[in-house]
Amino acid sequence: MLYRSFIHLPRVGEARERALWEQGVLSWAHLLAARRLRGFSPEELSLFRRILLRCLDRFHDPHFWIRCLPRRHLWRLMPHFSGTTVYLDIETTGLSFKESHITVVGLYDGQKYQAFVRGQNLEEVPKILPRYQQIITFGGSRFDLPFLKVCFPEIRLPPLHHDLYYLFRRLGLRGGLKRIEVELGLVRPQEIARLDGLAAVRLWFRARLGDQKALETLLAYNQADVINLVTLAQIAWQRLWDQLDTPWGQP
DNA sequence: CATGGGTGAAGTCGACGGGT
């Protein structure tokens, strides 16, 4: 996908990127080889070539792409950094950054789910997160990530963040995580299907009183939230891709 | 319940390609 993108070139937006695609320039290689193109002066093309060579140099540098790509198109990077992605969802004792605190941080790297629990291993989170280049959340830009920064002021987060909440909103799917899951036909294990965030708060307090089963349920709930993010991210990416309506169809 | 980032529309500006 990335090597088919031209939106990061200067004075190229959606319209001119499409103009390139429509005259058969479907990848950087095509552009690098092109002599003349309608709507682009030779001077502009040679500028583009210089930039694309630099893009090849920095191909795996997320900071570079975050600077180059317009915010609105950062989603294109998702599969590009899939090998170094972490999915994240937290549980807290409430909504207020001041009054509440984190109880569980759930991470999934595509292979393994890990829970970090307050009073056990929560302080490991700042050591783990910087290992990844890309982080995917649902509503994380307003909730999970600010909360983490309050809890761990020094924390270094992965440079690239995709908030599925906003991506789905753009796709016309409004509503919370659970609602969107239902809409897309994703299922949860029976025993946690009816839980929500408030239930998670109650489970935490029961766990603190020594109810071991409550902690297990809380972690199962968090795990379902986190792992569903993988499917949701794939769907969001696919739909955003479809929306581009490229001349050649599938990625 | 507290919280605050993202969206999208509208408007403006200015760069640039291309036709004359």
Next chain:
DNA sequence: ACCCGTCGACTTCACCCATG
């Protein structure tokens, strides 16, 4: 060498709403 139209970038602003 010039002008025009197109298009991208940027700013402003009201509005929205899911998170535990």
